[in-house]
Amino acid sequence: MWGIELQRQGEISLSRQIYQTLRDYIIDGQIKQGEALPSTRELAKQLTVSRNTVSEAYEMLIAEGFVISRQGSPTRVAEGLSLEKTPFVERTKETLPHPQSFRVDFKTGQPDLRYFPRYLWQQLFVKTFEKMPLNQLGYSGPEGLLPLREEIAAWLFRSKGLAVSSQDIFITAGATQALHLLADLLSTDGREMLIEDPCHIGMLRALQGKGYSMRPVPVDALGLQTDYLEGKGAGAIYVTPSHQFPLGGILPATRRAELIRFARDNNLYIVEDDYDSEFRYCGASVSPLYAMDPQRVIYVGTFSKILFPALRIGYVVLPLKLHSQWRYLRIHADVQNPPFEQAALAEYLHTRKLDRHVQQMRRLYGQRRQVLLQTLEETFVKVWHPWGDAAGLHLALEFPGLRFDSEFAQRAQNYGIRVTPVEYHSICKGKHLDKLLIGYGHLEPDEIRKGILLLHDFMKENS
Template structure:
């Protein structure tokens, strides 16, 4: 009856199978408005199920408005609920070509093989066992107090910053922080002054929030602050301790000029402390925040120092922004997962983070030295490394050579993943001779093999 077929071994209850098939027939016009449905007794007998099962299926149809029931009358199909199936538009997407990557020089990739996963699982287990029941609810947009306290202590140990834990707000990474800051400071149509070149992902974050971008050129000392001449900006985005992608350190004079500009124009500086904890000649650079706690918003993340999937970052906010940040975060996603925050707080309290960063600083520093030595062997003196000895990548300049999109795709076809600096430029053609070489995730033999492949590719394409 009505073409209903029941799958009695299915995990879906019989009443829901009956309901779903009747609803499909009603929506498709096989059952028309005012058509009477069989009595529950009659349909139950035909299908070999209990009358209650059919009654519950009818109740679902009535509750959702697909059927109407009146006392003393048969259940009827409701009016205006038919949605006949039409021809769907076929969208043909160009298939993406898959390449087998043998030399992976992607930037911003830590060596996850070195992370103490077993230890981390212990901290997660401890957090799940010891977290009090009241923290299983909504804990608010600022983040776990214990984690904010440990971050403030860690910033004092590692950067010399004296920060009140109440000024720290936990995020789901640096990109998430920029999404909120773009809405908080700018709104659609607000103007952001950005380094050029800059991280293309961060650039797109601001653009997708409707911000207008004014590029400020970069040299080997970071943002060229003499070009800060634009009127009515809502924020300045800068990576002063290890500029991405060229790796320069913003000089003291330029830092002072940037702070003066922010104060005179009443704007906030967004300081992204991009992977500056991995510095291989001396201590990490003191953040710009140390010069001005009123106009600088400090953004940090644990994606590079621990692992990207952790999705925990933080911002240090001036007090006038606390309430508005909390409002935005509350109606965006409320909070970060509590167990990861608790585990990270304990990881930091027991100094496991400090020791892990110390260990990785040695490993990455050695890999950088190996990379530069192998580059010298492969390319002689026809290249120049850019930036400070820090981070997980190095920018390399080959004067007289142009690395364009065709070169990048040619490398992909040869199994090499590499990024020209041009890909991160707002104004094109200023850095065509530079490549970005990520090495943090590569062992020495992988670096050697990759550079050999890159040299052969350059010989064949250039």
């Protein structure tokens, strides 16, 4: 009579199947408002189920307000529940795009994941989880785990000579989340963020997505050109002074002092993104800009390039004045990072295993850089020269007289080469058309040699 067909071997309980069918009939108008439902005993008999099963279905309908039940009266459909049917939208089968394969992939910012000590990390993860206090399985706060913040402070001191308090360190889900939160933290109506040009396009889009207007400041071989800074209408400054992305320069002390004076004079904060300065192949790591003015500079660090990108742990070092507002924003964004990776990373830092891993990878990447430079010298002879400091996981190359734009990049992809023109990361187009970015950290020496020869052949065919 009621057209209820039950799947008795299904995963959904019989009571919920009855509830769902009656609910849909009510919404579709097949059962009118005010109409009485059969008694639980009667419907149970029709469906050959227990009366308790039907009673449970009716209780769900009553709890959600689809029907009204009064003592001594039949259960009736509530008023105002009938809805017109919406047009059926046929769902096509979802097909995930297959990652494009390349004959050579010069992607930037990619560490070599083959050398990450997975078994050791797994051991640390299990060990720290077993020892984790019960209260850390709850909400531990927007600052991040204290042991990790203390270990990061110690890591910054021994690796960069940077003295910071663990109380000024706040854990984030990577540098991108840090920028999202900082955009909210520093936003001022009608103000612009000053940003290096060229800069990392992903970071640019992250800031633009938060509604910030961008004002590009040109970059040369030494980094941000402070002569082009203008304070009127500015709200904050984003820089990569230790290894400018993508051109690779180290901001010299005179420009750093000028930048800080500019920020002080215009009451601005400087966001310093230190994304990969651990991998420097000529001398020690560059001292952060933060060391020159901890109350004016916000330092952003990440472990994505040091360890592996899927480890979504970064951090910011904040001036005291911004602590409470940061906590408020983080609580209302996602509260905190999961504690498990934080605890494992704290132990990895505490045992100095991270230090040894960085030293190993620095040697490895340095050797690969030399292979890249030697192969370029042998293949392209004198028609190119590198930009920037000997650091990081990519190299910026200038080929005077040549032109590398989006069409070039697409033709290269069709040829089987992924390579990024600097133009892709430029805000004001046309100033760096003669430069390419070659990511090499994830490539073995033979892959680098074969890739450069392939790039040379492609450029020769398309010149």
